[in-house]
Amino acid sequence: MASKVDSSHEFPSQIKRCLSSSKYIQLATCFHDQPHSSLMTFTYLPAGSAAPYEVEDCIILSTGENSKKYFNISSNPRVSLLVHDWTTNRQETDPDASSLYTLLYKMNQAQFSNTSVTLNGLATVLPKNSKEEEFFREKHLNTNDKGNTKQYVEGEDMRIIKIKLESARICDQRLNNVQKWNARGDETPF
Template identity: 40%
Template sequence: MPILADAHEPVEADEDSSLPEEVISCLKSSRFLQLGTSYRDYPHVSLMNYTYIPKGDATPYEEGAVIVMTSERQTKKFFNISANSRVSILVHDWVSKQTTNDGPQGLTQFLLSMNQAELSSISATLNGRARIVDDEAEEKFFKEKHLASNPADARLFIDAENVAVIVVKVSSARVADLDNNVVRWRKPGSESTPQLSSVGANGTSYANGTI
């Protein structure tokens, strides 16, 4: 059963100030996300643990909802964000596992597949701006929330020496479910991201529009 709108063509979501409920639920339940950063057309992707903080819970430092992560300062992603605040995030609650001929067969494999399918629902690509927190009190505030929402073994990546706090505000999203239904969302007044719209006679792609 489709989780999003029952259509294979993209559907524009209401452009209110809140992310779609499916995305919020995914952000609250997943442990990791993939963070995309770039510098001078060189992209970089990192696997990150994170904390989603709903609207109202990040005051007095942020009015809306934010995603909090931490990074050592001597990393590619930290350098990229310092130079280019635009980021992309992939978060999903799909469960997948590579299968081989040595794995369980017959009814066992069928039941495993059913179980994985039930756990799978959406994949969300989020776009927004990241900032590196430079205020000591604010850094402590977000680190405490980040520590509280992650397991003890994540402390090494959150509260170690030379670790910076990164706060991301999401401005747009593209959400897809297993039936390839797509919902696009954009926060009112936010910048849009290019979308492939046509290809010229010489093969050149032209982009415009919003995510």
Template identity: 30%
Template sequence: MTDSLNPPLSYEASATTTHRHVATTLPPEVSSCLKNSRFLHLATCDGLTPHISLMSYTFLPSTPFDPYPTIIMTTNSSSRKTTHLQTNPRVSLLVHDWVSHRPPTRASNTGNTRDGSPPPAATRSSLASLLLNLNTSALSSISTTITGEARFLEPDSEEETWCKDRHLENNTFEEEMSTFGQVPPPGQRRPSLSIDEDVRVVTVRVREGRLADWKGGVRDWLVVQEGEEVSGEAGANGVVL
């Protein structure tokens, strides 16, 4: 019998379509995850070697240029991911809404025992413990993968200008600088993100993906427009029109 307090790391077969959810809107968990997370992981591939990048992003339920949910990112024109995307626009995105805090493990005889991150010394004070507990308790327990095609926006086009402005607005944090002891002048905001002239704006239409919880459960999802028919063929995440 499986211990309910210690579930297996992965218990559900998911090589094919699993608990598919088809709707005209994103599952609430996916929408919440995309709105609340600060970064996402972008996976690109040049055909042989995968590449992962940690990206700031902007999520919008729709734009004046696309009725589907959209993710906006920027990339340097000479970066590896840009080179990959120019030859292979297929991407995979991972967004999760839990912190990267790994508690101490019980594997004390393997030589790989971790003290946790942050280490115990960093959480001895009551304030540090309180903040850690609040941060952990406020988290959800899901992640979502998204598959699709990245699209470079035409430089100086109306769409690029609009998306660039939204991306800057979404990545400007008024209180973040003071968190690290650098207090901006009163009434002045310091953008946490700047966009150079040689940076390309990239969008990914959010149409299909997979939800995963911390217990290993999975559920595929697909966003469709009114009147669209869905076939039973399997795509990259098990779902496709």
């Protein structure tokens, strides 16, 4: 698999596209070499959209104070995130469907299955009841206002977490290519 490093500090467009079009992100935390993974709703805020609190691209999450991820982040702020544009439907096509329907269904599935992005960052639990926390909570609510997601953002024990993105690996299946990005422009070893 080919690999290249993006030496610019600019956040790659493939990551922006993937984050802007995805509803869920996989969050990985760790405490004493015990990893923990969670599927999360999230808010992606492009550079400049979170002023005055953040000037760079960032991810906003929320979690309860009694959750394992809250405990892990409080102990170890280094996190990893996985987001992709794959369709995750395992449903097979209807055996009675026409061949045209089956062809179109498979083309549609293949069209969206291109990119996965692994991001590494530093998570900060925002100070409780601060203006910064309320600012990001409102942004997070506005992004995730459909269905029953409010219960995961609002509430006395719900905390807002901001993740500053430090590096990424962008895997493009079509091109059999891995692109690396680092916020500082350094070589990323993996």
